[in-house]
Amino acid sequence: MNGAIIDAIGADIVAGELQPGDRLTLDGLQEKFGVSRTVVRDCMRILESMNLVYSKRRIGIVVQDPDTWNVFDSRIIRWRLSGPGRDSQFRTLTELRVAVEPMAAAGAARHAGEEERSTLVELAARLRLLGEAGRLEDFLAADIAFHTLLLRSSGNEMFASLDEVVAEVLTGRTHQGLMPDHPREVALQGHERVARAVAEGNGDQAMQEMAALLEEVRTAVA
Structure with a gap:
């Protein structure tokens, strides 16, 4: 129940x-969703943690300006990808990936363990089978x-912390009908080339191949 309420208000x-500045009340939300005051409070705390709302004594719960939102929160990303700002969100997320993932690939070529390298190659092969x-x-x-x-595997904890962000944009692209029924050959080859470069420890090549793969993604989304 909490999740459904958070999704409804957040979306x-x-x-x-x-709109920013709109006010909500615990009584109003309690009546709207037919839940206890405790449940409403718990939901508001979560929305406050995303900086979507704030609570002020004698005023109530106030909707925050988008400039304050925690835009890296996976739930906000999901709501934005499902809403009227979808195209803008795909653009900004793809630009983020273009900025980060080539460097992450180069880092993985330097820092990944043998098991991680072999798993990347196996996943690239699986992507081809599933895509075809x-x-x-x-x-x-x-x-x-x-x-x-x-x-x-990049050796950079900042990059690693973006795993849920990337997962949401990949999920959104598929669930929003922006993926072809059969992924393009260039995308399948791109994953294979990235995996091979990482497995061989070639950081420069891994960076170049990931940049090329994401250029395909950027073009496809655009």
Whole structure:
């Protein structure tokens, strides 16, 4: 129940149905959702942690300006990708990936362990099999695993912390119907080339291949 309430209010804020400065009350939310005051308070605390709202004595719960939002929160990303600002969110997230993932690939080529290197190669091969078969949900799971492992193997904890952000944009692209029924050959080859460069410890090549892969993504999303 808490999750549904958080999703409903959060999505309304992100979509602009609730504007900055709009006020909510515990009584009003309790009546709207038919839940206890304790449940409403718990939900508001979570939305406050995302900087979507703030509470002020004698005023109530106030919707915050977008400039204050925690834009790296995976739930905010999900709501934005499902709302009217979808195109802008895909653009900014793809630009973030272009800035980060080539460097992460180079770092993985230097820091990844043998098991991580072999797993990347295996995941790239699995992506080809699933992509050619048109199994998009399974392809998505393998794609998330590939990019998550790459970020976590980069030797940079800042890059690693973006794993949920990248997972959300990959999920959004598939669930918003922006993936072809069969992923393009250039994308399948791109994952294979990144994995091979990381496995061989070639940081410069890994960086170049990831940049090329993300250029394909940027073009496809645009």
